[in-house]
Amino acid sequence: MVTINPRRTPLIAGNWKMNLDHLQAIAFVQKLAWSLKDANHDFTAVEVAVFPPFTDIRSVQTLISADKLPLAFGAQDVSAQESGAFTGEISAAFLAKLECQYVIIGHSERRTLHNETDEQVAAKVTAALGQNLVPLICVGETAADLELHGPSAVPVAQLRAALAGVSNAADIVVAYEPVWAIGSGKAATPEQAEQVAAQLRLVLQETLGQDVADKTRILYGGSVKSGNIAAYMREPNVDGALVGGASLDVTEFGNIVRYLKHVG
Numbered sequence: 001m002v003t004i005n006p007r008r009t010p011l012i013a014g015n016w017k018m019n020l021d022h023l024q025a026i027a028f029v030q031k032l033a034w035s036l037k038d039a040n041h042d043f044t045a046v047e048v049a050v051f052p053p054f055t056d057i058r059s060v061q062t063l064i065s066a067d068k069l070p071l072a073f074g075a076q077d078v079s080a081q082e083s084g085a086f087t088g089e090i091s092a093a094f095l096a097k098l099e100c101q102y103v104i105i106g107h108s109e110r111r112t113l114h115n116e117t118d119e120q121v122a123a124k125v126t127a128a129l130g131q132n133l134v135p136l137i138c139v140g141e142t143a144a145d146l147e148l149h150g151p152s153a154v155p156v157a158q159l160r161a162a163l164a165g166v167s168n169a170a171d172i173v174v175a176y177e178p179v180w181a182i183g184s185g186k187a188a189t190p191e192q193a194e195q196v197a198a199q200l201r202l203v204l205q206e207t208l209g210q211d212v213a214d215k216t217r218i219l220y221g222g223s224v225k226s227g228n229i230a231a232y233m234r235e236p237n238v239d240g241a242l243v244g245g246a247s248l249d250v251t252e253f254g255n256i257v258r259y260l261k262h263v264g
């Protein structure tokens with residue numbers, strides 16, 4: 001039996017990474033909204049968010065706002081700087097102006113491919129909160145970390161570091177994404193996801209207090225599909241999913257969003 005914590009609305013988030021241009025984004029979002037509406041999806045029971053590339057955001061915003069679609073959206077990264085000579089960077093203020101609700105921070109692809117440090121992640125979290133964006137903070141261990149340090153040491157340390165400048169009233173989302181599970185088809189087991197999510201909730205409790213720990217959503221990410229989502233959602237500390245590859249297929253993503261249909 002799945003029990004929905006009334007303080008934590010499940011969130012299914014699609015991280016498109018560097019896929020879909022702005023025209024494809026418009027077609028995708030329209031199709032997603034229509035298919036969920038046709039299926040009578042209850043958006044108050046499961047929140048849905050998409051994270052398109054920067055160049056798509058204005059188009060997605062215009063569509064969602066004009067058609068009053070019950071979808072949230074956000075960016076995949078943000079600068080820690082407010083403004084100035086930072087070629088190629090995008091500020092939190094720009095994202096807020098585009099009505100982004102969320103921003104992904106510290107995705108493992110940025111940590112590894114762009115050498116993002118825990119300190120930079122923390123600075124980006126502070127910048128996002130300064131513009132009332134909800135940071136979706138990604139943490140996760142590599143296969144080597146798992147072997148060396150066990151399942152939760154690295155994600156716990158990354159979350160502690162990311163929260164360095166955060167006050168205890170903050171609205172944040174945490175995503176546990178084991179690096180070895182991303183795009184590999186080798187998803188963590190629901191028990192593994194729950195074990196780490198429970199440790200991450202303890203970090204939230206210690207650093208930001210019980211209230212924030214109770215209301216903060218912790219997502220699992222890494223090879224999530226319509227066939228495995230329900231099992232994660234049965235876990236008490238897993239409040240949703242951050243979906244990569246499977247979020248690019250409207251039907252598959254819609255089926256992930258509608259996991260309640262498959263949860264006993």
Ligand SMILES: O=C(CO)COP(=O)(O)O
Pocket residue numbers: 015107177181182183184185221222223224242243244245246
């Ligand atoms: O990195 C991810 C989401 O941010 C997960 O990617 P996959 O769902 O493709 O494994």
